[in-house]
Amino acid sequence: MTGNTLSGLLDEGDVAGLQRWLGEHPPHEIADELARADPVRAVLMFRLLDKDSALTVFEELDPGAQQNVLSGLRGKAFGDVVEGMDPDDRARLLGEAPAKFARRVLDGLSPRSRAMTAALLGYPEGSVGRYMSPRTVAIRGHLTAARALDVVRARGEEAETVYTLPVIDDHRRFLGTLELRDLVLSAPERPVTELADTKTPRVKATDDAEAAARLMQEANLLALPVVDSEDRVLGLLTIDDAVEVIEAADTEDVARQAAAAPLSGHYMSASVVQLARSRAVWLLLLIVAATFTVNVLQFFEATLEQVTTLALFIPLLVGTGGNAGAQAATAAVRALAVGEVRTRDLPRVAWRESRVGLVLGLMLAVVALGVGTLLVDFPIAVTVALSIVLVCCWAATIGATMPLVAKRVGIDPAVISAPLVTTIVDATGLIIYFLIARAVLAL
Template identity: 70%
Template sequence: MSRGTVPELLERNEITELQQWLAEHQPHEIADEIARADELGAVLLFRLLGKDEALTVFEELDPPDQQKVLSGLRDHSFRELVEAMDPDDRVRLLGESPAKFAHRVLAGLSPPERATTAALLGYPEGSVGRFMTPETVTIRQYMTVSQALDRVHDRGADAETVYTLLIVDDQRHFIGTVSLRDLVLGSAGQRVSEFAETDAPRVKATDDAEDAARLMQDANLLDLPVVDSEDRVLGLLTIDDAVDLIEAADSEDIARQAAATPWSGHYMSASVLQLARSRIVWLLLLIVAATLTVNVLQFFESTLEEVTTLALFVPLLIGTGGNAGAQAATASVRALAVGEVRTGDILRVAWRECRVGLTLGLALAAIGMVLGTVFVHVRVAATLAVSLIAVCAWAAMIGASMPLLAKRAGIDPAVISTPLVTTLVDATGLIIYFLVARAFLGL
């Protein structure tokens, strides 16, 4: 057992203790400590690793942390490392790096690796092409099982996966897939064509990578064939990349839902300024939008002065409306993300959520009635109760519809964040409240 945590050991520069810690831990645990450390610490930890383990650990780092480690390495180790990376991982790293760093990576590569990398970099950001591996094993449908297994044996070492084999014709056109499992369970003389899945799902390299990953999850696929516009085989999207894609998409959606700009680094290695930057834009937009509430209150200032007790319930009312809207918006964004709702469902969704909001509003109105009566008197209580019903129905309806409208307009639905919905409901909720108050209190 080493004495102290890794950050403490790094602080005290205790090399022997660090080496012992590294020997006792798994690559993914080491990767986590590297991600949490600053650049100096990360590079020190990384240099203490053996060559093979270093590569394994490196592959488990996120791109910003890979960059952190690489920046601290000398040319020779730097080149060795980027040359050994899988092409799809390398492309992801380059996609998130500043130009100068990307240039250094590309310059360090051998010509064939550079060509592969450049080809993948040619696909649009966020497309399947950026995440697929071109290193696959292709076979022919007239082969026997034993011929196909021989080919896997000969060619498999360079491939990222050998569990899904691609059946192609002379021009590399996609014919189907066959799993290594079927070959191993089959008998030597059977033909590959007997096992071929010719209607296996496949995607184009220019298709959206997140959609492809969700397709793999829905259809329980280990690997998804990737083809070009003429149905020629380009590579495979593997499940490990699909899982990372789904997780990254979920993290992005979650960050957006709280009105922050997603960023791909480690939370603990982000600086105060980086965190502030990822949040400030939305906060500024929202405070400007919140100016609406000032306008509304100013418009109804005479009502407010006449019945100052109305002000007592403003935070409670708009807070509750915001909460109901946030629940509906979050449910709608998630249902869109996992494919349970489509943009065509908008009227159905709006009508359902309106009824859900009314149901919730009725329950909350009962509490509002009690609170209003206790704190002020029954007419203000009635105002509050009726407003709660109207605000909840309105909040749930627009909260659930806005993400679908956004998607229809080609905007990421997750942009309809909880704070955005809350802010909009604040202003409209106040209008509802004061209109109800005027009617009920005869102002």
């Protein structure tokens, strides 16, 4: 209903109605509508926002939608937006933007903002340095609580957050963190070093951003200190940026597991061609991989000619094995992402999943044997039942271990997607099926 109302206002060019709609909705809903709209309509709505609301809405957009909006702004309006962005948000925008657009943004910045942005862009793509906020209030360890509060009041206006305060020595080396609540509630003369949490984890600016965000999730942190190679504080990874990192990583993993390339923007703003392009490459690769299944069928053609009834159960075996492998692969990718398993756990995971597959196979084999006996000869039913046991055991093992092997050799585990595992298990499962058939039926 909201989208239809907004669409009607845009179609009618009702400026007053649009301003009223924008004033009645929170920033995240406005940002979603901007991301859905075409660039012309997005710029129109954005121009109708007041300065403070415009910046809040703009920071809710993904970098692709931000580029669309900025491309339609000129002069002071353009400069106000890019100057008002947090340095880390600006660095992410420029990291994905074309060179010409990036130069235009940098030219519109003040020298101080340009320097901060350039410093963040100097870190590797995907590192914490690209996502951290350098605008922090660091507290010297020798200060008292009262003096530290004075520092927060004096410098807190420019900081992105003051709820977590890094504690440093005279050389800016990390000593711990101090929560604003503890600082406010402590005795004024108490030393900061007594209030600081010296066990707070920190990460280097070159560390992986997703790993740092997952660390924050596990440790229940609102902010994570980021340091350089000499343990000097550079900034903080804040919880809002950590959530964005995790969301982006999970979105990419879901796309990879579905055998598609991740989209960089809003689904509703993507064209049919963009959606097709994101899926076409993987489908072509899977077609090539599926030719192995055809080759297997050709190799065992003589076996099929002798007992044509075997062909009836090929879809059942292929589907069961593929599903078992896909389940194991999805569980392994998820466990790797959240740190529940590591590559050194490969033997344990293989042994664990082989037993899981065996249990599942035995359960399904009982059903298959009963149903198969009613439909076909008993020896063929036995062949199908034994095949299901071995195929499930093999599929679960290969599905769970392939992502770990990929991780060990430096490949994104999500690339070992469920469709790819399914395709591989299809072919190998048929080999198992026909070999068992030859043994049981004495072909």
